[in-house]
Amino acid sequence: MRINVLAPETIEKIAAGEVVQRPGSVIKELIDNAIDAGASAITVELKGDDIPQLTVRDNGGGMSADELLLSVQRHTTSKIHTDEDLNAIATLGFRGEALASIAAVSKLSIATRREQDSQGSLLEMPGGHVTTTAAPVGTKVTVSDLFYNTPARRKFLRARSTEIAAITETVQHLALAWPGIRFRLSNNNRTVLATPGNGRLIDAIAAIAGTDSARDMLEIHWSQGNAVVSGCISHPRLHRSNRSWQYISVNRRPVQLRLAAAAVEKAYHTLLPRDRHPLMFLNLDIDPELVDVNVHPAKTEVKFSDSNAIYRLFLQAAQQALASDSSHQPPDWVEEEGEPLEADETIPFFPPLGPRSPQGGMRPSQISFTDAREQDTTSQGWKVVGQVLSTYLVVDSGDGMVLVDQHAAQERVMYEKYTDMLEQGQRPSQLVLPLEVELPAHLLQFARGQQAQLSQLGFGFNISDSGIVLNEVPLVFRKALTTEDVVDILEHLMDGGAQVNLSDRSQAALMMMACKTALKARQQLSPTEARQLLDELNRCRNSTTCPHGRPTTVHISRQQLEKMFARR
């Protein structure tokens, strides 16, 4: 084997391979060019079976005949002029490689016309001659026989439907980043995607994710310095089982930005059920000097000069949006609310008389109230009617029925109490008897390392050989702590990993504690206790879910009741 110089065509193909991996990459590069050309409408057409013929048409500025010739050559671009420009890239494309790469591995045809020219220019590759043609203002690029001369790459392409799906994903991401541009994607003359391009993100979301999803979106607009996060995130009642509906862009460049998605999910905190993810459509406007786009061949990954700041920015933006939305509706399964009934038309569920039932029974419709007259209303006008399965409170809300999971409600109440107390920095309470807790090695290590922070939280202790001796605990833990409890708390605190702020881990710990000390399910409540619980729940900031994200209340409207009884 000898070292030799590669032939020009081979060099071209190798270079092209970085940029053009599949039809989706071609589409992305061509749309980037169209956007940079100032287009307000971009059409993508896919034709044919197998590897589709790709056509991207735009109504942007177009090119002159000379520019057209240059455009397909390597290292030619209109987007940057000097290397200083590389520090502050303001366009989507900048490498001057895309068209050359595409031309190297396909049969390319470009028709273009500028506003000021009466005739258009047509270039076909291979060939390379520019001829005159009739054309509207803008550019049309047609890519046929992709990878015709690189059989290896062609073999590695996935099934047509997979490739189409990848193309669709690419176009969707771009359409959501540019709601002011009308996008149309068609596959063999069937429209796959069409956005209105009227500048409103919510309409683009409606076109792509459906009008139902669009109705449950919250707007975000948050700035810090001259960095701005804007867009929409889903209302907590709307969520998905995966992260596929999370679209982020930086300076309107679609990117994969894990840290942003993580920050936003964090903001939802306890508002979503476990393993469910929000939808997000966000753009970060930031000084181009603070972002490096030239990291990845496909430009989908970017690097920030200060990623922590970016994380915080997204987190705060999302938190703000969630907090300002006052309509914390109960989760999914409650639909339209009807007109409210007159208050005196209550529908008592059970006759209010009955003996207290023994604990542990699973018989349905057990009533635990003895006195019918004790139907006091809570602060929001709810009347507690009864308790079912010793687990759920049955409430008359005036315009329907409400079922409350007492355990979840209690958890939420206690969790918020603890959180508040923590924030206000309560003094720890001394334990009458110091508690000796044996710890496994990693926990001991952790306790040792974080002793100061833990004591700030309220846990004061001394280190012993095999564990710790606890002599101070936060005021909230009035009930006796067991050693298992302590181990659990420490595990939770450690779970977040070394980098995360200690206060976050404490949230997890608190959640767990709230769970343990709250009412167990299947516990009898007196009417007063029930009323008190509901009042306390009502005063909570997020009364609709327990700290783990499960719902606390279910509302059943009058309409739904009537439907159930086939009265409608």
Next chain:
Amino acid sequence: MAKLTPMMEQYQQTKNRYPDCLLLFRVGDFYELFFEDAQVAARELSITLTSRDGNKEEGIPMAGVPHHALDTYLARLVRKGFKVAICDQVEDPRLAKGLVKREITRIVTPGTIIEDNLLEAAANNWLAAVANREGQWGLAYCDISTGQFHCSQLSSAERLEATLLALNPGEIVVEKGVSIGRDTAILSPVTSTNMSEVDQFLPEDFPGHAAARQAVAMLVAYLQEKQQHPRQLSPLEWQNLDTFLYLDTVTQRNLELLSALDGSRSPSLLAVLDSTRTAMGGRRMKNLIVTPLTDISAINRRLDAVEYLLDNYITRKQAEELLKGFYDLERIVTRIGYQTANGRDMLALGASLGRIPQLKEVLADMPNHVAEGLDGCEELCSTIQQAIHPNPPVGLREGNLIRPGWSGQLDELRDLASGGSAWIRSYEEDLRKKHGIKSLKVGFNKVFGYYIEVTKSNLDLVPDYFVRKQTLVNCERFITPELKEWEDKILSANERMLALEYQLFSDIREQAAGWSRAIQANARIIAMLDCFLALAQVAEEHNYCRPVVTESGKLDIKNGRHPVVEVYGQDEFVPNDCLLDRENRQILIITGPNMAGKSTYMRQVALIALMAHIGSFVPADSAAVGVLDGIYTRIGASDELAAGRSTFMVEMSELAGILANATRNSLILLDEIGRGTGTDDGISIARATIEYIHSHKDLAAKTLFATHYHQLIGLAETLERVANVSVLVSERGGEVTFLHKIAQGGSDRSYGIHVARLAGLPDLLVKEAQRYLEEENNTLPAASQVRDSQPRYSELKDLLEELARQDIDGISPRQAWQVLARFQARAEQVREVLDHED
């Protein structure tokens, strides 16, 4: 002629009353046709032609169809344009003494059908009546399947023709002997009209005169004759056709508004605009396109609605979704009125009404309160939802019309009828046990009713009280008194159930009939909403803009596009501007080569103006449209040779019509006037036409005049309101490209030869034509000189040119040798040609 049998006499008498119909005569299980009718039917329906009394010499031709297949054959006949009279046996043949009584029960003509399977969903089926009195033309038309009923009066035959073309009625009622000159519609002469009844149908402030009244009378009389009920129609609506933009017949056809020139639906303006989701909307859209408005505020109201929907994407999508669930309310209401609506119709009605509240809410903010008039008819809607069975059959006598729980009596009967089968099973079980016949079965057939079946091997176990009824190969069938008693109960319960169910259903249907005005009003509003949604959708899809409609008399379009060609054409569409006004640019002379887009340009200007008058957005970057009163067209060469008129004659007639009718508020499109005659005549006529339109003060219409006579370009100098534009062509090194771009100034080159080459004429011919063109005096040589024309000279010239073009720098010796060899071969070829010449 042999004497006819009594039945055939009956037939003949009936037939004489309806000579213009095919008579379907019920005989037993068949509908029969006789004599010529039979021959026609056999031919059209591909059924066998036999004869009655076939063995005699004078057998009567006969053809028939089974009664249960009537609808299918009926559909075919009606679609082919026949009128059919159906004569049924009106008494039970078993009870008849002598000849069975027969009567005409139905007359079906193309204009009077109401059955769904015979009608096209998204098109009205108009029945029109035309009368001529005192120089005026009266036109009355109705669609009995939807209830629409209109009347208007026209002052000229051309206007009548244009209106009829737009309307496209399936049938036209005329007075005997009158012919309207249209060969597509069925003309039905009406026999008598009763003028005294007419007044009941006319509204109080009826503005029409004798002609209109006569037309209405004729229509009403015809309907009554055909056993339809004029009362079922909505109240008569007067239409002042002068309030619409006048589109002459040529314009309608050539602009391909509702269909392409060959008659297919696409490509046409309708195909582009019509994305309606309901049948009512589909019909309204067709109507919208051919009746553009001239009232600016009405146009703006429509534009406001479209703009609102365009701006509110989510609202629009929600409304579209809701509209998908609407059925054809107009036709359902008609069937309710005729008492032929079935369970499915009622369910469809209920489902549609149920969606109205939501629709109203979604569209609450529409400008001009468009959606406010919708009435959810809640009472009727909830009755239907509670009463009608969720899965009714198509028929009306098979039960399953009423929901359980609606009528206690019906439910009881149902239990009885179905419970009967439970009883049967237990009876069967009992008998088996009692008599020890394990294989005993209780069955049912139409002949014996319920029976007990016992296999031959068990016959010895059969008790005495079993009465034998039927013997079969391997079993015997019996009945018992108990069984029969129960059978009566069940069967009668069944009968009573069906009767009661039908009665209950009829009552509800009757109730619905009381709501028909409200429902029809809903249908009109929904149809309009559907059209607005469709217009908004196409405006978004194809990037249309809102036209500004004023009285200015100006037509100013920036980057306009042809709405149909840009969608259905192969190449990328190149947009173009157009400016026409009253002061400087009244007449545009368009020159340039053929196939370069002159006709497309003219049509797109007309279509954009038309769309603006409809209240639709238009395909352009911006458009200011001065209100017009008519669009007149003379495009293409329509040879009506069959009618004995040559191209040129037709052209001149059409031109005459235009010049007589157009006003200063009209738009005229003229394509290649003067083409069908000698060059000098043609140029003269063209020039005079332009001058006439320019100078005649009543006729200062905006005009687009496309021509290949580039001598006319000079007119712009002498006439102040004439301007020149032309289509751009690019010529580079012998390659000619049509740019489809319109530029100011005239063009004096036709590029006809280029077009000839593109068309595929032989190279040699094209080259010669080119050479003749370039010669100064392009005179044809005298016959003797023909042999002297030098084809060889041009061949040689080519060869030398090619040789000169070769790039010999930088090629290898081998390649040079190849080039040389090639040329040697070519030279050989040319020499052969030259030798041949000599």
